[in-house]
Amino acid sequence: xxxxxxxxxxxxxxxxxxxxxxxxxxxxxxxxxxxxxxxxxxxxxxxxxxxxxxxxxxxxxxxxxxxxxxxxxxxxxxxxxxxxxxxxxxxxxxxxxxxxxxxxxxxxxxxxxxxxxxxxxxxxxxxxxxxxxxxxxxxxxxxxxxxxxxxxxxxxxxxxxxxxxxxxxxxxxxxxxxxxxxxxxxxxxxxxxxxxxxxxxxxxxxxxxxxxxxxxxxxxxxxxxxxxxxxxxxxxxxxxxxxxxxxxxxxxxxxxxxxxxxxxxxxxxxxxxxxxxxxxx
Amino acid sequence: xxxxxxxxxxxxxxxxxxxxxxxxxxxxxxxxxxxxxxxxxxxxxxxxxxxxxxxxxxxxxxxxxxxxxxxxxxxxxxxxxxxxxxxxxxxxxxxxxxxxxxxxxxxxxxxxxxxxxxxxxxxxxxxxxxxxxxxxxxxxxxxxxxxxxxxxxxxxxxxxxxxxxxxxxxxxxxxxxxxxxxxxxxxxxxxxxxxxxxxxxxxxxxxxxxxxxxxxxxxxxxxxxxxxxxxxxxxxxxxxxxxxxxxxxxxxxxxxxxxxxxxxxxxxxxxxxxxxxxxxxxxxxxxxxxxxxxxxxxxxxxxxxxxxxxxxxxxxxxxxxxxxxxxxxxxxxxxxxxxxxxxxxxxxxxxxxxxxxxxxxxxxxxxxxxxxxxxxxxxxxxxxxxxxxxxxxxxxxxxxxxxxxxxxxxxxxxxxxxxxxxxxxxxxxxxxxxxxxxxxxxxxxxxxxxxxxxxxxxxxxxxxxxxxxxxxxxxxxxxxxxxxxxxxxxxxxxxxxxxxxxxxxxxxxxxxxxxxxxxxxxxxxxxxxxxxxxxxxxxxxxxxxxxxxxxxxxxxxxxxxxxxxxxxxxxxxxxxxx
Numbered sequence: 001x002x003x004x005x006x007x008x009x010x011x012x013x014x015x016x017x018x019x020x021x022x023x024x025x026x027x028x029x030x031x032x033x034x035x036x037x038x039x040x041x042x043x044x045x046x047x048x049x050x051x052x053x054x055x056x057x058x059x060x061x062x063x064x065x066x067x068x069x070x071x072x073x074x075x076x077x078x079x080x081x082x083x084x085x086x087x088x089x090x091x092x093x094x095x096x097x098x099x100x101x102x103x104x105x106x107x108x109x110x111x112x113x114x115x116x117x118x119x120x121x122x123x124x125x126x127x128x129x130x131x132x133x134x135x136x137x138x139x140x141x142x143x144x145x146x147x148x149x150x151x152x153x154x155x156x157x158x159x160x161x162x163x164x165x166x167x168x169x170x171x172x173x174x175x176x177x178x179x180x181x182x183x184x185x186x187x188x189x190x191x192x193x194x195x196x197x198x199x200x201x202x203x204x205x206x207x208x209x210x211x212x213x214x215x216x217x218x219x220x221x222x223x224x225x226x227x228x229x230x231x232x233x234x235x236x237x238x239x240x241x242x243x244x245x246x247x248x249x250x251x252x253x254x255x256x257x258x259x260x261x262x263x264x265x266x267x268x269x270x271x272x273x274x275x276x277x278x279x280x281x
Numbered sequence: 282x283x284x285x286x287x288x289x290x291x292x293x294x295x296x297x298x299x300x301x302x303x304x305x306x307x308x309x310x311x312x313x314x315x316x317x318x319x320x321x322x323x324x325x326x327x328x329x330x331x332x333x334x335x336x337x338x339x340x341x342x343x344x345x346x347x348x349x350x351x352x353x354x355x356x357x358x359x360x361x362x363x364x365x366x367x368x369x370x371x372x373x374x375x376x377x378x379x380x381x382x383x384x385x386x387x388x389x390x391x392x393x394x395x396x397x398x399x400x401x402x403x404x405x406x407x408x409x410x411x412x413x414x415x416x417x418x419x420x421x422x423x424x425x426x427x428x429x430x431x432x433x434x435x436x437x438x439x440x441x442x443x444x445x446x447x448x449x450x451x452x453x454x455x456x457x458x459x460x461x462x463x464x465x466x467x468x469x470x471x472x473x474x475x476x477x478x479x480x481x482x483x484x485x486x487x488x489x490x491x492x493x494x495x496x497x498x499x500x501x502x503x504x505x506x507x508x509x510x511x512x513x514x515x516x517x518x519x520x521x522x523x524x525x526x527x528x529x530x531x532x533x534x535x536x537x538x539x540x541x542x543x544x545x546x547x548x549x550x551x552x553x554x555x556x557x558x559x560x561x562x563x564x565x566x567x568x569x570x571x572x573x574x575x576x577x578x579x580x581x582x583x584x585x586x587x588x589x590x591x592x593x594x595x596x597x598x599x600x601x602x603x604x605x606x607x608x609x610x611x612x613x614x615x616x617x618x619x620x621x622x623x624x625x626x627x628x629x630x631x632x633x634x635x636x637x638x639x640x641x642x643x644x645x646x647x648x649x650x651x652x653x654x655x656x657x658x659x660x661x662x663x664x665x666x667x668x669x670x671x672x673x674x675x676x677x678x679x680x681x682x683x684x685x686x687x688x689x690x691x692x693x694x695x696x697x698x699x700x701x702x703x704x705x706x707x708x709x710x711x712x713x714x715x716x717x718x719x720x721x722x723x724x725x726x727x728x729x730x731x732x733x734x735x736x737x738x739x740x741x742x743x744x745x746x747x748x749x750x751x752x753x754x755x756x757x758x759x760x761x762x763x764x765x766x767x768x769x770x771x772x773x774x775x776x777x778x779x780x781x782x783x784x785x786x787x788x789x790x791x792x793x794x795x796x797x798x799x800x801x802x803x804x805x806x807x808x809x810x811x812x813x814x815x816x817x818x819x820x821x822x823x824x825x826x827x828x829x830x831x832x833x834x835x836x837x838x839x840x841x842x843x844x845x846x847x848x849x850x851x852x853x854x855x856x857x858x859x
Binding site: 099100101103104131132139140142143166167168169173175184185186188190192193215216217218219221222238239246247248249250251252 | 399422434465494496549636637640
């Protein structure tokens, strides 16, 4: 009788722990999608959520869902894939661009209204400073931005002044914008070391969260990640310093400590059970 | 009602013991016992060994991707003659033009197609008045490839050295613009971000400035190995930008412990020198060299002899064929190839794929990983392993030519370069010409770590220099280096191929085994039988795993346990059951 009870307790404990772990992981994307969207059970809202570029940055998994989430099917994926901003023989005709010794401003838009906006609702002006010193407040990060969250109204116009305080390149890149206004759905400021650039973009009307990042290898991973939340937004993106937890957190302990912690939990449970049995009698 | 089992115990024990004996795996029974059993009971009846698994090869990558943009063709861009590409994956000709003329000299259209910034390769004054610029400023950044992401469970900004093989690496890369990936939907790094660091080519006597813009999250320097440079820059250079200026001393040797403070993340270091001696040299990071060099922070540095109107191709991305050689090279040779060998340690590479927090990576790299207890797993030629080496590091020759090979061993072990079909002539060691009479002909040529060997392929079919046309293997004869983490063929193996043996796409006309399997991630993941295509009947395929031996083992387990339980009861609990 006694061992059986204990066995059941152990397995319940283990099961609940494993569920707890799983729950944490699976929760995150859905949270990112639906957390601040009380009326978001409406399917159309869900479909247009910014899931496309949130927790899946750079992974080539899930193209299908990304495609579903794209704001306007003006360009198809293929068209976009190959017209990337880059390198060699690529077509840059779709872009409005300035490119000089200070860096690059791409797809700045101060007057073209998104289809779903009748007028500009409001003007915002943000000054964003980039540099290693802005990572100091966030342990484990190396590169930083002075601001990670930009909350704006639907159909608003945003002016970004991007001040690069480091001696190397940094970028302020926004993804997921409507492609008929912003080729590749992208707004891009790229400032050389010490340079200041500014650009303007007009946001569409739907509640959506847009990814802001520096795409230089490991700069987003090491702190240069933010989000523009239009209206209620469509949830927080993951791993944004000061906003949301790392989706895949780091492990700061060796396995012995972890096993000890688990064993500690088990022992406490057993003691609890024994005490409980004693007092139940 | 209770059945009295006591009298049954002994016969049951005997039956169980016999069952255990006959179900035990053959190898567990002493040979003599089995012979005795055979003599007594005769041979066991025939049973088929398991049949072969049906195996269909997974979809292979394209062996030779089509050259949709015409980059392989001979072309003239910005007045720069770019020779046709030998292999099937060519370098970007706009980039070649931009780094030859200078990114500050070419049109914006060319620059945009190159992916470089206007200040990546800046050409200045022609100091000696011989028709080419002698002031050159080169800006390099530091890029992490196949690194960790806090969001996705796969590496980001990826570079595959072989199908499906993505070890963590750091490289020097030319200062570029835009996304680090090919586009937003892929994890693949753009073509500028790759190992090895670009080959840097300047002219003897040029005033060279190399600016390290440290875009990486750890400190770095550059040591110019074999390149004539002052220890301290007391002639006005270097200057340091960014934070912590006052901490930097004025050294230019790149050694964190003896020369200068490294460039911290987000800051820059400037190196200036004017090399007086020509030759094939080396550059690499000299911070925690045992880790940083072997993470991939290394490149070839070539100083070309000074000639009038001489425009060397300042950067050769990913090394390999030089599509715009210097005047001095063209005087003597029909073609020129940069061949940069190095190796990677899987355990070291994984240290940047396990944590996002750099502090944890540092503990792993410097205090847990121990180079003295590890050996290299990946062997690269120009940043790639077989079969990718054949896409872009193919050495294509024609009969009766002289072809210059500049080789560098940046890896941790020595290299015994061996050529089939050729005996190359060694002309320079560590950039220094051996001189007439001291040049030597070998078919195995040793390269110590950091050594450079310049050699000539004389494609004259005389039985000494060459045995005729064909597809000839060119490889490190250390057998480990012919594998990718133990899978053969892999490693730094490439080919020297006569152009009559190259197909229109740029791939060698190989004979023998089917190559498709080499272009699958499954092959290098060790999932594919190595001789799958040798025999379609499945002679060399994997055997199926039949259920019967497992069931037999289960019966053995049950019988032996039963036997032991009864034995225990008989020995220690005698009489209790009655």
